Amino acid sequence: MIEDKKGTILPQLQAARKAKQVMLKLGLEQKKTVLAGIAEALRSHVGEIITENRRDLERMNPLDSKYDRLLLDESRIESLAKSVLDVSKLADPTGQVLSSREVANGLRIEKKSVPLGVVGVIYESRPNVTIDVASLCIQSGNVCLLRGGSDAWYTNSFLVRLIQDVLIQQHLDEHIVQLLPTDRELVTELLEATAFVDIIIPRGSQSLIDFVRQNAKVPVIETGAGVCHTFVDDSADLDMAAKIVANAKISRPSVCNSLDTVLVHRTVVSEFLAKLFPFFVESKVTVFADSESDAILKSLDFPHLENAQESDYGREFLDLMCSVKVVASLEEALEHIANYSSKHSECIVSENQQNITTFMESVDAAAVYANASTRFTDGAEFGLGAEIGISTQKLHARGPFALEKLVTEKWFVTGQGQIR
Amino acid sequence: MIEDKKGTILPQLQAARKAKQVMLKLGLEQKKTVLAGIAEALRSHVGEIITENRRDLERMNPLDSKYDRLLLDESRIESLAKSVLDVSKLADPTGQVLSSREVANGLRIEKKSVPLGVVGVIYESRPNVTIDVASLCIQSGNVCLLRGGSDAWYTNSFLVRLIQDVLIQQHLDEHIVQLLPTDRELVTELLEATAFVDIIIPRGSQSLIDFVRQNAKVPVIETGAGVCHTFVDDSADLDMAAKIVANAKISRPSVCNSLDTVLVHRTVVSEFLAKLFPFFVESKVTVFADSESDAILKSLDFPHLENAQESDYGREFLDLMCSVKVVASLEEALEHIANYSSKHSECIVSENQQNITTFMESVDAAAVYANASTRFTDGAEFGLGAEIGISTQKLHARGPFALEKLVTEKWFVTGQGQIR
Structure with a gap:
């Protein structure tokens, strides 16, 4: 007492x-x-x-x-x-x-x-x-x-x-x-x-x-959980994409705006994962991969690899871990996000303005990003000063x-x- | 079925x-x-x-x-x-x-x-x-x-x-x-x-x-209940006050912005009730009166009179009924409202600008009025078009x-x- x-x-x-x-x-x-x-x-x-x-x-x-x-x-x-x-x-x-x-x-x-x-x-x-x-x-x-x-x-x-x-x-x-x-x-x-x-x-x-x-x-x-996706489009600048994904996952994995799932367009997945590889290896990130990305990462001898289960999508890791999924199209990425997102922060990396607009308009989240790390969802970064948290609800306050x-x-x- | x-x-x-x-x-x-x-x-x-x-x-x-x-x-x-x-x-x-x-x-x-x-x-x-x-x-x-x-x-x-x-x-x-x-x-x-x-x-x-x-x-x-007060200040134009109170009670008693309790400054209560009398008699309004207003209304032979119980304050009547209470000051009126209001619509009738400002700033309600009927709390009347209801909560939407x-x-x- x-x-x-x-x-x-x-x-x-x-x-x-x-x-x-x-x-x-x-x-x-x-x-x-x-x-x-x-x-x-x-x-x-x-x-x-x-x-x-x-x-x-x-x-x-x-x-x-x-x-x-x-x-x-x-x-x-x-x-x-x-x-x-x-x-x-x-x-x-x-x-x-x-x-x-x-x-x-x-x-x-x-x-x-x-x-x-x-x-x-x-x-x-x-x-x-x-x-x-x-x-x-x-x-x-x-x-x-x-x-x-x-x-x-x-x-x-x-x-x-x-x-x-x-x-x-x-x-x-x-x-x-x-x-x-x-x-x-x-x-x-x-x-x-x-x-x-x-x-x-x-x-x-x-x-x-x-x-x-x-x-x-x-x-x-x-102020709820953040299950945050980054979608790497087939038109993406893949060097930029690798830096954005690495930053979103590694810079502070314990916070709600950090990355949980990478969605990658099939056309660019091999090249993208090769570029992401050194960042994730250096920071010892564990990847929960679907079968396609698993095969590619295995061939690169990626050290911390797990098979993704259904429950690894929509999972907030809050740690140096993330899931990866290969998609055939922007539409498939949008559908995945609609099913698994917690409506916090979602990102597209793309050089295709049409795809960027479609992604940003369609995705239902407090913050949607084009070509930047989701880690910026923060009151101070948004120019609002100190925040009490990130609201993932739609009434009264949304986002910081x-x-x-x-x-x-x-x-x-x-x-x-x-x-x- | x-x-x-x-x-x-x-x-x-x-x-x-x-x-x-x-x-x-x-x-x-x-x-x-x-x-x-x-x-x-x-x-x-x-x-x-x-x-x-x-x-x-x-x-x-x-x-x-x-x-x-x-x-x-x-x-x-x-x-x-x-x-x-x-x-x-x-x-x-x-x-x-x-x-x-x-x-x-x-x-x-x-x-x-x-x-x-x-x-x-x-x-x-x-x-x-x-x-x-x-x-x-x-x-x-x-x-x-x-x-x-x-x-x-x-x-x-x-x-x-x-x-x-x-x-x-x-x-x-x-x-x-x-x-x-x-x-x-x-x-x-x-x-x-x-x-x-x-x-x-x-x-x-x-x-x-x-x-x-x-x-x-x-x-x-x-969209909650409306327990609405009108306070008649000692400086009020009493003809105006009687018309406002009568309108707020009688024009449509079944709705949430209609009047439930009249608070009257002691200095003007006799004169005010005499002016209100014909409106309430004509529309057969039942008054739940405190002892002071009861004595005055009795002396006027007001026909539909009841003794106010504690539960008649903070009561939403939704009918041709209201409670009346005599107060000694603006402060007493504010305290009564703070205790019994449902934070919907609250009004002061007064010619004293200082009192009007104090009332409007201090009263915690979706809508505060000076010298007008609380019946105006409505989307169309406020120029917003059709409404889904009157929100008495503070988050997201307040009022119409x-x-x-x-x-x-x-x-x-x-x-x-x-x-x-």
Whole structure:
């Protein structure tokens, strides 16, 4: 029992709802001042943050894959401070007039962007999420309820205390940013708090996301899995294709925008695989090959080769592994993608403009690429700043879910006594 | 057993997914031609539509409140045809460039609006929904799966057959618009068909919406209840306030944007209720009054008076009934609304600009009004054309859910071999 267990988060929910009103009155300059204060607080408390972080690390096996994600050191804390300042430089997504009209009866009808209200975020052991989410929510005028993993309790408690001290110094309600206890039952309370919480964002593993989706009554924005294909067309520049495929697989295999399946046009498969060969050998990529590509790779003595099973298509590898399939046409590639894609990021490498257009228009995904690595699907790369994740759903936010989508719309109707 | 029961809608789901590709290639002119064909088909089959509609009506008790909703006659069929043509005049919501930038590495990154894909709509006995939804989906490039009530089976079957004949005549895939069988188990199949259906819209009673929300795995857009308040400020023009309140309650009490609770500033309550009195007496409105307003209305001999219980606040009456509460201040009104509102439409009647601004900024609702009836919350009144309903949720669509929101976003990234 490392945290306070009261059996309910109702007081925190109520305080969040009250703090919403404070946020609505906060101008951009004041939000920037708060974020500058948070960056400054991080920089001036490096030693204490590391001490609290060690208390968490001591409770974890250093061989656990979560250990590195949990670890904060001087340079990581400095990047956190920098990322807070980066967020403060982004345009205010609220208060934008999205449409404005005066209708025949004289009513003025304006639609403006406004904060979502109270944002609940459920995440795991990364303490950087605490700082990222808090700064994105402050800049977009939202109150946030942070439910981090119990592994990071001491670190998160200290970071949130730092933020709350900045809020208090600036004469603002400290409940704008709150850390919730980590009991499992209290997560359920958060997921069902439709009267207090406007949106829940799960950030972490697929099992966490599934749990939230299945149990939430509050609307959820999902950041889902990425099963990403790259199709090498018969007109492709094969040197370019090999570099794009290698980069999409190798540069960071553990992330959702990395490549999972290469589809290659039969006409160019031998030449293409020969060009891809040195990249994959050097990085020890394991290939799950269909029979045609298997024969070619065998003849090249490719070292890490497996026979692809049906389940290796539509599989998110998140590792130095990928599946390869030979196709007879663009149409066959499109059909494969329609059947196996998770609608995240899909790419064609081609010099045929007609094929590029057909591919980009037909493929149903958050991001479609021509002649570039799918690894670019990212808020910062797309020029949106920090992101909360990549949304693979179609409602509200699709693709990088960044500051500009932490808002909703509101209709302002002004009359002089109009009745209907 | 009036319809085909196969135990699965899989073939229809598969046909819908295939038809998506046809829709992506349809230009605005072609969509207009389809809608013109549908309007024409409705006009040239009035007799047969009425015959099929009678087969449904004969199965229903004429005293059932659904009887009138189900009934189609010559003039209603003509309005259906007109509404199809109205939809065809709306701007194409797809293909709009929402953002476009070339980033430092030379990648061109465009965000465009695209159809949602396959839209499932679950509704009850109104056959006009069949025509409204089909025309909105065609104009926005979406395939639609219509699951109407079994009460309207013959009518809906005939209407959908008419639409499909138009599609076939125009050499298009008839599966762009499909009617689903009405078995309860097959609704569940639709609600779980995440591989085929992109969005589900329930349209009808609260119990239908609740059923869909609880059982859907496909994302849902809800059009929820409206618990609407009007606050009469101490600075209000009381003649205007009485007319606005009367209109908001009386003009169409059965709809979601009608008034449920009047909040009145104590300073003006006697004078205001005296002015409201004749409107409410004439229309036989029942008032659930708090003790202060009860005393005043009693002294006026108001005929339809009840003591308000706690449950009469936050209650959606959908009838010639409303609750009244006296408040001491704008702040008390705001607090009441925050506690009881369903976040649909909320109004202040006031001549004090400061109070109007505070009210409109602070109240968390899809639409906020100053000095006009909440009855205006409607797609057509807001200049958006036909609507699928009023969304009280904050994600994707808020307020009138019309053609412009039947789209999602898609990122188009074009490179020359960029890797990360």
